[in-house]
Amino acid sequence: MNKVVLVTGANSGIGLALCERLLTQDTEGVQLCLACRNMQRAQAARSALLASHPTAQVALLQMDTSSITSVFKAAQEIKLRYNRLDYLYLNAGIMPNPQFDVTAFFKGLFSRKIITMFATGEGILTQTDRITPDGRQEVFATNLFGHFLLIRELEPILCHAGRTSQLIWTSSSNAHRSAFNLEDIQHQKGTQPYSSSKYASDLLSLALNTHYNKQGLYSSVICPGFVMTNLTYRILPSFPAFLWTLLMPIFWLIRVFTNMFTLTPYNGAEALFWLFQQKPESLDPYAKYHSLTSALSNNYTQPQKMDIDLETSEALYEKLLQLESEERRKVKEKQKPSQHFHSNRAGPLSS
Numbered sequence: 171m172n173k174v175v176l177v178t179g180a181n182s183g184i185g186l187a188l189c190e191r192l193l194t195q196d197t198e199g200v201q202l203c204l205a206c207r208n209m210q211r212a213q214a215a216r217s218a219l220l221a222s223h224p225t226a227q228v229a230l231l232q233m234d235t236s237s238i239t240s241v242f243k244a245a246q247e248i249k250l251r252y253n254r255l256d257y258l259y260l261n262a263g264i265m266p267n268p269q270f271d272v273t274a275f276f277k278g279l280f281s282r283k284i285i286t287m288f289a290t291g292e293g294i295l296t297q298t299d300r301i302t303p304d305g306r307q308e309v310f311a312t313n314l315f316g317h318f319l320l321i322r323e324l325e326p327i328l329c330h331a332g333r334t335s336q337l338i339w340t341s342s343s344n345a346h347r348s349a350f351n352l353e354d355i356q357h358q359k360g361t362q363p364y365s366s367s368k369y370a371s372d373l374l375s376l377a378l379n380t381h382y383n384k385q386g387l388y389s390s391v392i393c394p395g396f397v398m399t400n401l402t403y404r405i406l407p408s409f410p411a412f413l414w415t416l417l418m419p420i421f422w423l424i425r426v427f428t429n430m431f432t433l434t435p436y437n438g439a440e441a442l443f444w445l446f447q448q449k450p451e452s453l454d455p456y457a458k459y460h461s462l463t464s465a466l467s468n469n470y471t472q473p474q475k476m477d478i479d480l481e482t483s484e485a486l487y488e489k490l491l492q493l494e495s496e497e498r499r500k501v502k503e504k505q506k507p508s509q510h511f512h513s514n515r516a517g518p519l520s521s
């Protein structure tokens with residue numbers, strides 16, 4: 171039977187590389203759905219995939235994970251198209267207006283943390299977040315909350331007796347407990363919304379396992395390593411392309427010291443692809459699965475224990491459920507006929 175696979179943020183970078191790898195492994199056995207906010211870029215990605223796999227089944231779906239209405243609408247559409255979903259890759263993500271802290275970088279260069287700094291960006295990246303039209307912090311909404319609502323909406327086609335489905339989050343090694351605050355899950359007050367959102371996805375994955383494993387739904391998180399994609403190029407937007415090219419040999423050299431410099435989207439998608447082939451029951455809910463590339467350019471996946479705990483993961487889950495109820499209430503309010511409409515109707519009837 172075909173595996174139905176939906177990938178968010180599939181029109182570029184790691185998401186697109188995953189799609190390419192899935193089709194290369196089994197063109198006929200996979201039914202792909204690319205869920206993207208920009209349909210022009212999605213169409214280009216679909217054409218590229220079909221160029222190398224002409225017989226593949228590749229569908230497109232418009233979805234902006236930062237918009238509640240868009241997520242609900244997309245979920246309805248998915249439920250109309252598919253009666254089951256085997257894999258849901260929660261990959262769309264943003265790191266808006268990243269600022270590179272040069273002072274912290276040079277300090278890091280001469281400290282013991284040098285490798286960690288290069289591998290995880292810890293301490294050297296801050297971002298300026300903004301508010302979505304729904305009134306939520308954009309990074310939280312895009313990277314975490316939109317995906318959470320999508321899972322909740324797709325529950326009927328993700329949970330089926332007698333078979334398993336997988337949720338697979340593209341997290342990051344930049345997910346730090348220190349950036350996350352349970353009293354401020356949207357990260358309204360800090361300067362590291364990206365790190366906070368990724369830490370929250372690690373926590374949420376654990377909670378999803380607690381609540382859904384009995385129904386056959388399993389959740390895992392991966393880190394793709396440091397990959398050259400649109401997201402990373404935006405860290406230094408004024409950097410001309412040729413300087414990135416000049417930096418590449420240095421990046422290759424760093425790979426001798428850290429296998430987290432996966433660099434290409436193909437390598438970065440290693441753990442996403444590896445998880446596709448695993449029995450979800452055999453996976454560790456406390457592990458983050460890392461895409462790694464050795465100095466000799468061999469790709470492999472390695473689990474590492476996450477710095478998460480059940481209590482915090484449950485507390486976050488509860489808060490997300492509360493936010494979900496708020497959003498559902500708002501949607502209902504919008505759908506209610508207005509007072510004005512009622513009084514107009516009441517008029518002729520009462521006369």
Ligand SMILES: NC(=O)c1ccc[n+]([C@@H]2O[C@H](COP(=O)([O-])OP(=O)(O)OC[C@H]3O[C@@H](n4cnc5c(N)ncnc54)[C@H](OP(=O)(O)O)[C@@H]3O)[C@@H](O)[C@H]2O)c1
Nearest residue numbers: 179182183184207234235236262263342396397399400401
């Ligand atoms: N690159 C790295 O080194 C690295 C490291 C750790 C984790 N990650 C994670 O890897 C994932 C993929 O990123 P990437 O590196 O491959 O960068 P990318 O090429 O920029 O891919 C990000 C994808 O997310 C989509 N996206 C962004 N906001 C969206 C929204 N509101 N609704 C729907 N789709 C949206 C983008 O679509 P558009 O084309 O419309 O913008 C794009 O397809 C992200 O979650 C990122 O945080 C990357």
